Amino acid sequence: MTAAFFDVDGTLTRTNVLVPLAWFQRAHLPSWRYGIWLAGLMVQAPLYWLADRIDRTLFVRWFYRRYKGIPAASARQWHAQHFGDMLLQALRPAAFACVQTHRAQGHRIVLVTGNLDFVVAPLAELLGADFLAVALEERDGVFTGRLASPPMVGAAKATALREYAQRHGIVLATSYAYGDSISDAPMLMCVGNPVAVNPDPKLRRLAQQRGWRIVTW
Template identity: 35%
Template sequence: MNLTLFDLDGTLLPTDSDHAFGEFLVRIGWADAGEFKRRNDEFYAQYLDGGLDIEAYVQFCTSPWRERDPAEIAAAQARFVDEYARPSLHPQALALVRGHLDAGDLVAVVTATNDFVTRPIATLFGVDTLIATELDRDDSGRATGAIRGVPSFRDGKITRVRQWLAESGRTLADFGRSTFYSDSTNDLPLLELVSHPVATNPGPGLRTIAEQRGWPILELF
């Protein structure tokens, strides 16, 4: 069996779902169009530069919705999927994922974006296993604004993938081929770990590294 891992934002999706969800919250009136949007853009710039404080970001990005009624939250999540996620699906990205699933690969989406935003998006791609930054929740199931466990970000992606594989008694060495598709230098730790890294819609930094190292470069969009 082969192992295939996909980053989500910028890799399978043409934009960043976390940042887009923040813009969606502004659009539906749950977040301020001035200060919240400014800070959301600021955090996104930090991510692109490789300097994101992910704990601070999760505290910030969940603040507009985590105290709301659960039914309201679920309705907003469904609306975001219909208005953003579905229209953002590209046939080439869907076909890439489907090809690996049909080949019998063990497939997972591995993303730094939180599980509340990305769970339904992974489902749209037909992928059951999502390794995302998990939101801490209280006894009633309400998000607290903290992160549960290791965030799936930079080196944390390696930790979380290894934890997931260990649950079924596996390691990376058990696979004939391990592939990771990503667009970002934030994912260099996991790209360097697998046997087949693929720079997918890469930003300038990752494109340069891929060219220097002879990694395949895939343009989906």
């Protein structure tokens, strides 16, 4: 069986890991508290950006600490009810068309993302896709801010992809992978048909060197 593996943030959608938490907090906090929370996020945003450039794994672990203290059931329920439609609005039209083309060809659709499992689950359901994502640790029904699974970044994406392929009988030589960042490169290298989508400069150079397809969505 052939599969098409898609990174989500920046590839399928015009979002990043900050967006889901911001939307959730806006829906649950009084306006004055949300304003304070958002101001704190904006103050730290340059540091998050720098951490992401230095080490994306560091950034992921650091940013997800912001979920500490949030009731897990509340977060899951809200995202299941509301976030799928929000992500559909952020879905790039060309990306959606690509997913539909792969499905028409009988390919299995798999989302491979550094985002949280309950965040990406509604989009996966709407797209008819499986997903490989990050899980947060819970204690007494509340998120601790720590990860319960390794960050889905770089080589970890490639490992998760290969393990998924082995479990489901996916032929990687005929499969496709789509990503926008150099951190997606290990995942792209796993398949016979890698595609760089709106690539960052490092991924663009690598794609050009290796003769990978480059697309703009």
